[in-house]
Amino acid sequence: xxxxxxxxxxxxxxxxxxxxxxxxxxxxxxxxxxxxxxxxxxxxxxxxxxxxxxxxxxxxxxxxxxxxxxxxxxxxxxxxxxxxxxxxxxxxxxxxxxxxxxxxxxxxxxxxxxxxxxxxxxxxxxxxxxxxxxxxxxxxxxxxxxxxxxxxxxxxxxxxxxxxxxxxxxxxxxxxxxxxxxxxxxxxxxxxxxxxxxxxxxxxx
Amino acid sequence: xxxxxxxxxxxxxxxxxxxxxxxxxxxxxxxxxxxxxxxxxxxxxxxxxxxxxxxxxxxxxxxxxxxxxxxxxxxxxxxxxxxxxxxxxxxxxxxxxxxxxxxxxxxxxxxxxxxxxxxxxxxxxxxxxxxxxxxxxxxxxxxxxxxxxxxxxxxxxxxxxxxxxxxxxxxxxxxxxxxxxxxxxxxxxxxxxxxxxxxxxxxxx
DNA sequence: GAATCGCATTAAACTAGGTTAACAACCATG
DNA sequence: CATGGTTGTTAACCTAGTTTAATGCGATTC
Numbered sequence: 001x002x003x004x005x006x007x008x009x010x011x012x013x014x015x016x017x018x019x020x021x022x023x024x025x026x027x028x029x030x031x032x033x034x035x036x037x038x039x040x041x042x043x044x045x046x047x048x049x050x051x052x053x054x055x056x057x058x059x060x061x062x063x064x065x066x067x068x069x070x071x072x073x074x075x076x077x078x079x080x081x082x083x084x085x086x087x088x089x090x091x092x093x094x095x096x097x098x099x100x101x102x103x104x105x106x107x108x109x110x111x112x113x114x115x116x117x118x119x120x121x122x123x124x125x126x127x128x129x130x131x132x133x134x135x136x137x138x139x140x141x142x143x144x145x146x147x148x149x150x151x152x153x154x155x156x157x158x159x160x161x162x163x164x165x166x167x168x169x170x171x172x173x174x175x176x177x178x179x180x181x182x183x184x185x186x187x188x189x190x191x192x193x194x195x196x197x198x199x200x201x202x203x204x205x
Numbered sequence: 206x207x208x209x210x211x212x213x214x215x216x217x218x219x220x221x222x223x224x225x226x227x228x229x230x231x232x233x234x235x236x237x238x239x240x241x242x243x244x245x246x247x248x249x250x251x252x253x254x255x256x257x258x259x260x261x262x263x264x265x266x267x268x269x270x271x272x273x274x275x276x277x278x279x280x281x282x283x284x285x286x287x288x289x290x291x292x293x294x295x296x297x298x299x300x301x302x303x304x305x306x307x308x309x310x311x312x313x314x315x316x317x318x319x320x321x322x323x324x325x326x327x328x329x330x331x332x333x334x335x336x337x338x339x340x341x342x343x344x345x346x347x348x349x350x351x352x353x354x355x356x357x358x359x360x361x362x363x364x365x366x367x368x369x370x371x372x373x374x375x376x377x378x379x380x381x382x383x384x385x386x387x388x389x390x391x392x393x394x395x396x397x398x399x400x401x402x403x404x405x406x407x408x409x410x
Numbered sequence: 411g412a413a414t415c416g417c418a419t420t421a422a423a424c425t426a427g428g429t430t431a432a433c434a435a436c437c438a439t440g
Numbered sequence: 441c442a443t444g445g446t447t448g449t450t451a452a453c454c455t456a457g458t459t460t461a462a463t464g465c466g467a468t469t470c
Contacts, residue, residue: 074364082363097353106360129345133338140334140345147348148302150355155311157362158287158395159279162457182418190363195457197419367427387448400427402449 015043018090019064019118026141027134037128037135040120046070046111053095056104061119062094068115069179073187074107083188085149086112086176092142094122112180162191163199220248223295224269224323231346232339242333242340245325251275251316258300261309266324267299273320274384278392279312288393290354291317291381297347299327317385367396368404 016038023029029037044063046052053059055075065087072084072093084107087093095105099122128135156165166189170177177185186196221243228234234242249268251257258264260280270292277289277298289312292298300310304327333340361370371394375382382390391401 074360076364084359084363097349097356100349101353129342130338133335133341136338136341136345137334140341140348143345143348143352144302144305147352147355148306150352150359151302153359154289154355154362155279157359158289159281181416191456192458193418194420194459198457201419386446396426397428398448399429399450403427406449 015066015116015118016041018066022064022090023138027138029132029134033132033134036131037125040124040128041118042120044117044119046115046117048111048113050111052093052109052111052117053105054108055106059095059098059105060121060123062092062096062099062122062125063117063119064092065089066116066118068111068117069113069176070109070111070115071184072107072109081187082190083184086173086180086188088176088179093117096122096142096146112184157190162189162195163202165189166196166199220271220321220323221246223271227269227295228343232343234337234339238337238339241336242330245329245333246323247325249322249324251320251322253316253318255316257298257314257316257322258310259313260311264300264303264310265326265328267297267301267304267327267330268322268324269297270294271321271323273316273322274318274381275314275316275320276389277312277314286392287395288389291378291385291393293381293384298322301327301347301351317389362395367394367400368407370394371401371404 019041020034020038023034023037041064046068052061052063052070067089069086069088070093071086074082074084076082093109095107095109098105125135126139129139130136156168160168166185169185169189182196182200183193186193189196224246225239225243228239228242246269251273257266257268257275272294274291274293275298276291279287279289281287298314300312300314303310330340331344334344335341361373365373371390374390374394387401387405388398391398394401
């Protein structure tokens, strides 16, 4: 991963390498377009436990993770938390749907590890969409990816029991198993830590 | 709704009115672009119970519904069905994610009423994306809408019990309550008809 | 090295919803 | 009219997962 000690230095170097690689791979923007895109980003660092966005706040920024791990989670009125997803290195993240619908965020985003990001205001990014079709395409591809992931998850909730969902989680995110506390995994699966513990015990035998 | 008796007449009239209105509202294509878009569509009719796509088939076509109602549903290995969503008049429908991932469809699409549609092959539509940015934008907007809907549904499965999900369904789709059999609603909510019947009884008192 | 904190495990009692089956209401059809 | 097919309701029993609480245990802090 890119080293990120200094969050105030000028753009154009190490911290943009990963972002450029991802964007190039998706839409291959011409150089001058990349420049106007890159200009919109600046570095941001989150300590473990720190929030990127909280329920009820307007969704202004989104980000690209250079290093670290964040979780997205809902809260019930009684305070129970439900993890909705995780984002890690080389992934975009933000309350995109909240921005699109112009509503306050309905979930929190919180760093689970020290997290180094590049962030940008969403509205100037959206303005880029009209400036060159490659950005419109980037928007489309990201929305499609989000949709595919959600559809997958919907299928699992409808078709699979908790044990099967856990097995799929392990297959799909083998690295996350070790980076996440078990109660975070349980919450993602839609069950309690108690139930997950039972499932784990059953699987070992 | 548009009358649709004759499915073989030339394009350019009544049956394209609704589609044009929706597309104009979303992306306002220039006239010659609309022409090349419209050319890709032709009429298709589904009898009640007929399938638009089945699990395992490649996803070649998608459609726009002029009149009628279809359901999307998964099947468990043991044959139980789970409705994933419904589409009705003035909505697009198809196994879009299956097309994007180049995989066979993972769910069925079946008409619940006589359904009049305009359908087009997906691949020439995708080719249009590079021809004019308005189509890229249309793709983005539709993917965004799909995503927002799925995220909503994910939140409900995580946060709400079956009774609350039923209440939201009634608020959100008041018209569908009467057009759908109760076991289809139950299936959409992720519960059995028996459980839905219990909930309805409880609500009446 | 003792005390504390956060997390995983286990057990016991409980509950939402599933499963099965019987029955009633409502059609369509011959 | 009788008959059968389809849908909704109800009841009895079953099960996956919740809730609460106690126990253990490794990591930090004093």
